Amino acid sequence: MTKEENKMEKIDVMESILDHNDKIAEETNTALNKSGIFTINVMGAPGAGKTSTIISIIKEIKDLKAYVVEGDIESDIDTKTLTSLGIDTIQINTHGACHLDAPTISSALKEFNMDQPGVMFIENIGNLVCPAEFQIGEHIKMLIVTVTEGSDKPYKYPLAFEKADIIIINKCDLIPYVDFDEEYFMAGVRVLNPSALVVKVSSRQNTGFKEVTEWICKKTRSLKQ
Amino acid sequence: MTKEENKMEKIDVMESILDHNDKIAEETNTALNKSGIFTINVMGAPGAGKTSTIISIIKEIKDLKAYVVEGDIESDIDTKTLTSLGIDTIQINTHGACHLDAPTISSALKEFNMDQPGVMFIENIGNLVCPAEFQIGEHIKMLIVTVTEGSDKPYKYPLAFEKADIIIINKCDLIPYVDFDEEYFMAGVRVLNPSALVVKVSSRQNTGFKEVTEWICKKTRSLKQ
Numbered sequence: 001m002t003k004e005e006n007k008m009e010k011i012d013v014m015e016s017i018l019d020h021n022d023k024i025a026e027e028t029n030t031a032l033n034k035s036g037i038f039t040i041n042v043m044g045a046p047g048a049g050k051t052s053t054i055i056s057i058i059k060e061i062k063d064l065k066a067y068v069v070e071g072d073i074e075s076d077i078d079t080k081t082l083t084s085l086g087i088d089t090i091q092i093n094t095h096g097a098c099h100l101d102a103p104t105i106s107s108a109l110k111e112f113n114m115d116q117p118g119v120m121f122i123e124n125i126g127n128l129v130c131p132a133e134f135q136i137g138e139h140i141k142m143l144i145v146t147v148t149e150g151s152d153k154p155y156k157y158p159l160a161f162e163k164a165d166i167i168i169i170n171k172c173d174l175i176p177y178v179d180f181d182e183e184y185f186m187a188g189v190r191v192l193n194p195s196a197l198v199v200k201v202s203s204r205q206n207t208g209f210k211e212v213t214e215w216i217c218k219k220t221r222s223l224k225q
Numbered sequence: 226m227t228k229e230e231n232k233m234e235k236i237d238v239m240e241s242i243l244d245h246n247d248k249i250a251e252e253t254n255t256a257l258n259k260s261g262i263f264t265i266n267v268m269g270a271p272g273a274g275k276t277s278t279i280i281s282i283i284k285e286i287k288d289l290k291a292y293v294v295e296g297d298i299e300s301d302i303d304t305k306t307l308t309s310l311g312i313d314t315i316q317i318n319t320h321g322a323c324h325l326d327a328p329t330i331s332s333a334l335k336e337f338n339m340d341q342p343g344v345m346f347i348e349n350i351g352n353l354v355c356p357a358e359f360q361i362g363e364h365i366k367m368l369i370v371t372v373t374e375g376s377d378k379p380y381k382y383p384l385a386f387e388k389a390d391i392i393i394i395n396k397c398d399l400i401p402y403v404d405f406d407e408e409y410f411m412a413g414v415r416v417l418n419p420s421a422l423v424v425k426v427s428s429r430q431n432t433g434f435k436e437v438t439e440w441i442c443k444k445t446r447s448l449k450q
Contacts, residue, residue, distance in 0.1 A: 046270040046353045046382060047374025073354060075380045096384070098323060098354035126381070127352055128271045129298060129323035148373040148396065149272025155300045156351070157271060159321070171373065177402055179429075204404075 021134055025102035028109065028137025036117030037067065038220035041136055043160055044144035046126035049170040051078040052203035053144050054121045058087060059206075060213040064220060065118030069108055071100045071125050078123070088112070099130035105137055119220055128157040140165035140219065143196075147171050147180040154188030162192040166199070168212065173202040246359055250327035253334065253362025261342030262292065263445035266361055268385055269369035271351035274395040276303040277428035278369050279346045283312060284431075285438040289445060290343030294333055296325045296350050303348070313337070324355035330362055344445055353382040365390035365444065368421075372396050372405035379413030387417040391424070393437065398427040 032039050044050045051070075058066045068089040070079045079091040090111050092104060105122060122138060124131040132141070143164035145153055148171055154161045161167065167189060189198060197215055201208030257264050269275045276295075283291045293314040295304045304316040315336050317329060330347060347363060349356040357366070368389035370378055373396055379386045386392065392414065414423065422440055426433030 045272060045351070046378060047371070072381055074383055075377070077377050077380060096354075096358075098352065125354065126270070127323065127354055129321075129350065129352055133321075146272070146373065148371065148399070152300075152302050153271060155302060156297055158299055174373070174399065174402055177399055 018134075021102045023102075024106050025135035025137045028102060028106050029139070031109070032114075032120070032137060032139070033223065035114040036223065037114055037120050038118075038216070038223045039120040039122065039138045039140075040216070041131070041138035041141045042121050042123045042144065043128070043131045043141060043164070044124075044126065045128045045146075045149060048126070048144045048146050048149070049203045050123050050126070050144050051081065053168060053170060053201065054123060055082070055085065055087075056201070056203050056206055056209045057121075057213055057216065058085075058119075060209050061119065061217060064217065065116040067112060067114070067118060067120040069105065069120065069122040071123055073097075073125060094125060098125055098127050099134055100124050100136050101134050102136050109137075117220075119216060128153070128160050132160040132163045139223065142166045142168065144168045144170055147175050148178055150179075151181040151185040152188070154185065154192060158192050161189055161196075164193060164196050166197045166212070166215065167193075169198065169200045170203055172200045172208065173205045243359075246327045248327075249331050250360035250362045253327060253331050254364070256334070257339075257345070257362060257364070258448065260339040261448065262339055262345050263343075263441070263448045264345040264347065264363045264365075265441070266356070266363035266366045267346050267348045267369065268353070268356045268366060268389070269349075269351065270353045270371075270374060273351070273369045273371050273374070274428045275348050275351070275369050276306065278393060278395060278426065279348060280307070280310065280312075281426070281428050281431055281434045282346075282438055282441065283310075283344075285434050286344065286442060289442065290341040292337060292339070292343060292345040294330065294345065294347040296348055298322075298350060319350060323350055323352050324359055325349050325361050326359050327361050334362075342445075344441060353378070353385050357385040357388045364448065367391045367393065369393045369395055372400050373403050376404075376406040376410040377413070379410065379417055383417050386414055386421075389418060389421050391422045391437070391440065392418075394423065394425045395428055397425045397433065398430045 042050050071092045076091045079089050082089040090108050092108050141164050199211050267275050296317045301316045304314050307314040317333050366389050424436050
């Protein structure tokens, strides 16, 4: 096989994996629609505050049932936190895989009794690269970034920013102590993604979540109509 | 093919990829030894401060020639910063791939004129997962984490902590403003890795690098003997 043929075969295999993934993601999405569960694929780098952001949002949307799927390489630290707050949570451990995929989610959701409409958060593996490549059945993608990661992230990890429907800038309480250039950051975001909602929050100080929550509730209501 | 056979085939393919990778990594390592270049695989999450840490170290080790290979999904922001400081730097863009591998490094190093002994930093893709799985020809792995990422990272991303020879805790100037539990963090580190050197630094305030630099210089000298 020539090098070119080898490369083409690799591309074919990758396309076939993505096709299979997307087919299952579509089936999951149909099931979630039937249950009236608006589903959010939560992406972000390690330590961006994905779990604490999810908790802040759930505390604010009191009148909607919340489901969480926790994706981690190892450990169930976040699931313990969530269940201690009375939130219906399933743990997935990928033991090395750097993203969630549709077959994994489809299989995990069988553990949920999805009899109540509401909102589901699927917390992806902490990684700004691969999670953005895989549909997992979600309605929207939420990207969580932080002011401590620096203003150049849209330029360095474009796909996650391009695919996001909502971008949450977390840890804004630390702005006085870091060199976050919001103008440069937003210029990078808008080149990739002219329409995503961008909201500044602090999970630690529990500020900024009203706008996020109203947006999610509106989306959830429109799903049920 | 049964599901089990399919799984075994996937494992075989993965093992064969890793074998091929490790063979090339070994060849690269031999070439670097011949040139007297001590090589560090620098790993860390997006925004951990990999480039700024590399710059702080290079500024401190004035009497050794420094080489940098910059791995990024997209962009050459960090390479521009490094070359503006007069540091010999090569840019690699993976256009989607979430880690560097040995063939990529082997091919990139041909661009360097490695006629002077010294230290080489290979800055891996910002990702706490996959980079730890692939040898790229390095002598040691340096893991850079931050106090803003939270104290639970060793428990959630164990492989990177297990494989590291030196762990740098960056952004320590932010300790007063975040909830970093050093005791819990270190307990997690030591279960996985009893011997790695762990050093607290602040790239922003340029503190803590003396110990790191002395350790690197000692390793480099022992390579040349």
